[in-house]
Amino acid sequence: MKKAGKAQIAPLTLLIVEDQQSHRRVLEAHFSKHYQVLTAEHGQRALDIAAQQPIHLLLVDMILPGMNGLDVLRQVRELHPDVVAIVITAHPTIRTAVQAMKDGAFDYITKPIDLEQLEVLLEKASEQYRLKEENRRLREQLRSTYDLHGIVGRSAAMQEVYELIGKVSNSRATVLIRGESGTGKEMVAKAIHYSGNRAKAPFIAVSCAALPETLMESELFGHEKNAFTGATMQKPGRFELAHGGTLFLDEIAEVTPSVQVKLLRVLQERKFERLGGTKTIEVDVRLIAATNKDLEQMVQEGTFREDLYYRLQVIQIYLPPLRERKDDIPLLVEHFLQRYNEENDKHIQAVTPEAMELLMKYHWPGNVRELENAIERAVVLADPDAEYITVDLLPRSVVAAGQNR
Numbered sequence: 276m277k278k279a280g281k282a283q284i285a286p287l288t289l290l291i292v293e294d295q296q297s298h299r300r301v302l303e304a305h306f307s308k309h310y311q312v313l314t315a316e317h318g319q320r321a322l323d324i325a326a327q328q329p330i331h332l333l334l335v336d337m338i339l340p341g342m343n344g345l346d347v348l349r350q351v352r353e354l355h356p357d358v359v360a361i362v363i364t365a366h367p368t369i370r371t372a373v374q375a376m377k378d379g380a381f382d383y384i385t386k387p388i389d390l391e392q393l394e395v396l397l398e399k400a401s402e403q404y405r406l407k408e409e410n411r412r413l414r415e416q417l418r419s420t421y422d423l424h425g426i427v428g429r430s431a432a433m434q435e436v437y438e439l440i441g442k443v444s445n446s447r448a449t450v451l452i453r454g455e456s457g458t459g460k461e462m463v464a465k466a467i468h469y470s471g472n473r474a475k476a477p478f479i480a481v482s483c484a485a486l487p488e489t490l491m492e493s494e495l496f497g498h499e500k501n502a503f504t505g506a507t508m509q510k511p512g513r514f515e516l517a518h519g520g521t522l523f524l525d526e527i528a529e530v531t532p533s534v535q536v537k538l539l540r541v542l543q544e545r546k547f548e549r550l551g552g553t554k555t556i557e558v559d560v561r562l563i564a565a566t567n568k569d570l571e572q573m574v575q576e577g578t579f580r581e582d583l584y585y586r587l588q589v590i591q592i593y594l595p596p597l598r599e600r601k602d603d604i605p606l607l608v609e610h611f612l613q614r615y616n617e618e619n620d621k622h623i624q625a626v627t628p629e630a631m632e633l634l635m636k637y638h639w640p641g642n643v644r645e646l647e648n649a650i651e652r653a654v655v656l657a658d659p660d661a662e663y664i665t666v667d668l669l670p671r672s673v674v675a676a677g678q679n680r
């Protein structure tokens with residue numbers, strides 16, 4: 276077997292259930308090199324063994340004295356849900372094979388057993404088991420990350436982000452979140468708000484790119500009745516609505532010069548007037564801004580005010596692109612699998628090793644959002660009873676990038 280390089284991994288435990296002693300001996304002798312082999316001559320003995328220790332792989336004869344192979348398989352699976360089983364059939368009828376697969380067998384082999392063929396099958400079964408094991412590990416890790424408002428990731432870079440979130444959440448200091456599109460800037464803004472002492476007050480988000488200048492001003496600062504044509508009623512702005520809480524200004528680089536001036540004043544004095552109004556309004560608002568633009572360059576070019584820039588970046592949180600923290604990919608994939616399984620009523624357990632290799636190789640220009648979309652797409656396209664995301668379910672761009680190397 277070509278197992279070089281994997282020597283440090285503890286061997287898997289293989290339980291062989293076979294009533295014929297000579298067969299049992301041959302199998303045990305042959306597979307002891309690579310597995311920790313246990314044997315049982317009938318079903319009850321197999322269950323006794325399985326009750327006492329973990330079983331990773333099960334090789335079980337279909338016809339046994341007493342309970343048959345499928346009963347053994349079902350009961351061992353109850354004790355060890357991740358066990359990967361291969362069933363030995365004397366008469367290779369489609370019906371028994373189909374039934375075996377239905378009962379959760381990974382594969383089957385017919386008598387007389389070809390040892391080489393079985394060796395290959397067991398190798399595949401081992402890979403399958405490792406995949407399940409890895410998956411369980413990820414699920415456990417996920418459970419412990421959920422407390423940070425759904426932000427997933429354990430890379431060193433993300434640990435730094437969590438630490439900063441914790442440090443700033445209870446202060447009123449302005450935070451500037453930077454990072455490419457889809458890296459999770461808005462999630463971090465929400466985590467700061469909801470993990471801090473303002474959590475019960477509103478979190479108000481404004482996308483500065485979405486609105487033309489005049490509307491932007493009245494959105495942020497509100498307006499009095501008749502402040503402009505169409506202003507039939509007085510309207511409070513987002514700053515007022517966010518009182519006591521957090522105002523999140525997304526895509527801050529898009530803010531026009533006149534709004535920049537007004538923002539600067541609110542940041543310095545926490546005061547402003549509504550459009551068309553004279554009354555000065557005071558607010559207690561914590562500001563979080565986000566951008567994927569090079570603000571420093573914009574300051575140099577004169578398109579972004581330097582004084583506002585310094586006010587905004589009191590504390591900076593940088594979210595690195597996904598390609599620079601690829602060790603987060605398996606965890607994110609597991610997270611999105613769970614979400615989209617639920618949404619689509621599917622039961623996909625994992626991504627095959629080949630598909631995962633491609634996901635790890637890809638450069639993810641759209642970052643976590645692009646990965647999320649890829650997983651959602653794969654889950655939707657997968658067969659109703661599919662257990663794995665296979666390469667053919669991945670976006671063409673991901674597959675193509677893997678082939679180019």
Ligand SMILES: Nc1ncnc2c1ncn2[C@@H]1O[C@H](COP(=O)(O)OP(=O)(O)OP(=O)(O)O)[C@@H](O)[C@H]1O
Nearest residue numbers: 425426427428455456457458459460461462643644
């Ligand atoms: N660390 C993460 N864990 C879980 N989901 C994430 C993470 N980062 C991003 N996402 C998901 O990716 C998507 C994009 O996240 P978000 O909107 O926060 O990114 P953004 O940096 O604000 O992007 P843009 O610059 O395009 O507005 C969201 O659907 C979010 O759920």
Ligand SMILES: [Mg+2]
Nearest residue numbers: 457460461525
């Ligand atoms: Mg965003």
